[in-house]
Amino acid sequence: MQRFVVGHASHPDWRNALALAAAQVQGRRARDTGEAEEPSLGFVYFTDHYAPQAEALLDALRQRWPGVAWVGTVGVGVAASGVEYFDEPALVLMLAALPVGRFQVFSGAKPLDRPSRTGRLGQASVEPYTALIHADGDTPDLADLIDDMSARTASGYLFGGLSSSRTVTCQIADGVWQGGLSGVAFSRDVALISRVSQGCQPVGPARCITACTRNVVTELDGEPALACLLRDLDITLDEPQRAMNTLRSTLVGLSEPREALPSRGGQGSTLVRPRAFGEDVRVRHLIGLDPGQQGVAVADLVEPGTRLAFCQRDMQAARRDLVRICAEIREELAPEPVTPVAAVSAQAPDDSVAAAPTDRIAGAIYVSCAGRGGPHFGAPSAELQVVQRALGDVPLVGFFAGGEIGHHHLYGYTGVLTVFTRTA
Numbered sequence: 001m002q003r004f005v006v007g008h009a010s011h012p013d014w015r016n017a018l019a020l021a022a023a024q025v026q027g028r029r030a031r032d033t034g035e036a037e038e039p040s041l042g043f044v045y046f047t048d049h050y051a052p053q054a055e056a057l058l059d060a061l062r063q064r065w066p067g068v069a070w071v072g073t074v075g076v077g078v079a080a081s082g083v084e085y086f087d088e089p090a091l092v093l094m095l096a097a098l099p100v101g102r103f104q105v106f107s108g109a110k111p112l113d114r115p116s117r118t119g120r121l122g123q124a125s126v127e128p129y130t131a132l133i134h135a136d137g138d139t140p141d142l143a144d145l146i147d148d149m150s151a152r153t154a155s156g157y158l159f160g161g162l163s164s165s166r167t168v169t170c171q172i173a174d175g176v177w178q179g180g181l182s183g184v185a186f187s188r189d190v191a192l193i194s195r196v197s198q199g200c201q202p203v204g205p206a207r208c209i210t211a212c213t214r215n216v217v218t219e220l221d222g223e224p225a226l227a228c229l230l231r232d233l234d235i236t237l238d239e240p241q242r243a244m245n246t247l248r249s250t251l252v253g254l255s256e257p258r259e260a261l262p263s264r265g266g267q268g269s270t271l272v273r274p275r276a277f278g279e280d281v282r283v284r285h286l287i288g289l290d291p292g293q294q295g296v297a298v299a300d301l302v303e304p305g306t307r308l309a310f311c312q313r314d315m316q317a318a319r320r321d322l323v324r325i326c327a328e329i330r331e332e333l334a335p336e337p338v339t340p341v342a343a344v345s346a347q348a349p350d351d352s353v354a355a356a357p358t359d360r361i362a363g364a365i366y367v368s369c370a371g372r373g374g375p376h377f378g379a380p381s382a383e384l385q386v387v388q389r390a391l392g393d394v395p396l397v398g399f400f401a402g403g404e405i406g407h408h409h410l411y412g413y414t415g416v417l418t419v420f421t422r423t424a
Contacts, residue, residue, distance in 0.1 A: 058140030075399030161401030204232030224294035
């Protein structure tokens with residue numbers, strides 16, 4: 001697989017932004033004289049300033065690169081290697097020369113076929129192994145649709161996110177679509193490595209939900225849920241202003257009974273480690289209190305047996321965990337020892353790190369929560385610069401989403417990093 005090519009630009013007029021990004025793509029392709037294959041698949045992410053012109057943008061992309069299949073979506077921010085564009089008109093492009101038969105673009109108008117029990121597909125020319133997903137967060141039964149899409153791939157692995165926009169919400173999948181989900185499926189021959197990075201720190205033990213009604217949790221480990229929350233946060237409702245300030249920054253981490261959550265002690269609990277949640281934890285908003293039932297309301301349906309830990313967003317935990325997933329990818333790609341995670345974390349913002357073998361990486365897609373990005377990491381473009389320093393200067397594009405997809409889970413406050421690999 002040859003190296004992907006990236007272009008990105010910001011301009012009040014989408015046509016000028018596209019021209020600038022296209023010039024970067026053409027320049028980089030001209031320098032890669034030994035890799036002359038024509039691109040077959042393009043990824044495009046654009047900020048919501050350009051969303052009303054999505055149809056015109058797709059037409060222009062097709063005119064510039066005939067025969068290329070396009071996928072992408074809108075975000076309140078978009079990203080490329082080491083740079084983030086927030087609250088400004090911008091777009092990012094990445095072109096890949098994948099052989100025919102190794103990918104299939106899908107949408108509601110052209111759904112992805114499910115492999116039959118014999119292993120053969122219906123009308124599809126590609127047996128889906130993994131898939132990049134873009135979805136509309138307002139779609140009814142979205143979690144069920146994500147589960148169904150996971151079942152349509154041989155590995156069950158999905159990566160991607162929900163469109164985010166203050167104007168028009170749309171997706172691109174060889175057409176411009178609203179609602180539902182779309183994307184591109186890859187065959188087993190398209191090798192990739194994907195990791196999920198969480199951005200929250202537990203502030204109390206992981207407990208079992210022992211009583212609940214829909215999204216209201218009334219008991220945790222047999223205790224009133226509200227009492228557990230107040231104890232973990234060291235607050236009291238007798239001081240309403242202090243309590244509200246703390247509660248606004250508090251979330252919950254949910255996981256299935258078989259998936260262990262780190263916890264802070266207490267009977268039957270394990271000690272919290274100074275790190276963020278693992279990828280099997282779904283972080284959701286705490287949306288209300290019910291003093292009458294001694295309950296807490298969360299932004300998800302829950303059931304008895306689910307594990308719950310109260311948590312808060314933490315910049316240092318998010319940074320450590322992002323470095324960790326980059327190091328795991330580097331270690332998987334490199335047979336020789338690479339820079340330890342602690343050493344990468346300690347680098348000053350302007351220092352560089354000897355990255356993993358970047359020649360093994362064809363390209364990457366990074367989907368991060370719209371509540372993360374530079375502002376959460378301490379400086380403009382800080383999140384993408386962490387990735388760049390830890391992973392190397394590889395071709396990368398992505399967007400800031402209204403929810404992130406990894407495996408068959410829908411996350412919040414996470415980053416999902418997927419690297420397409422080349423043969424050694």
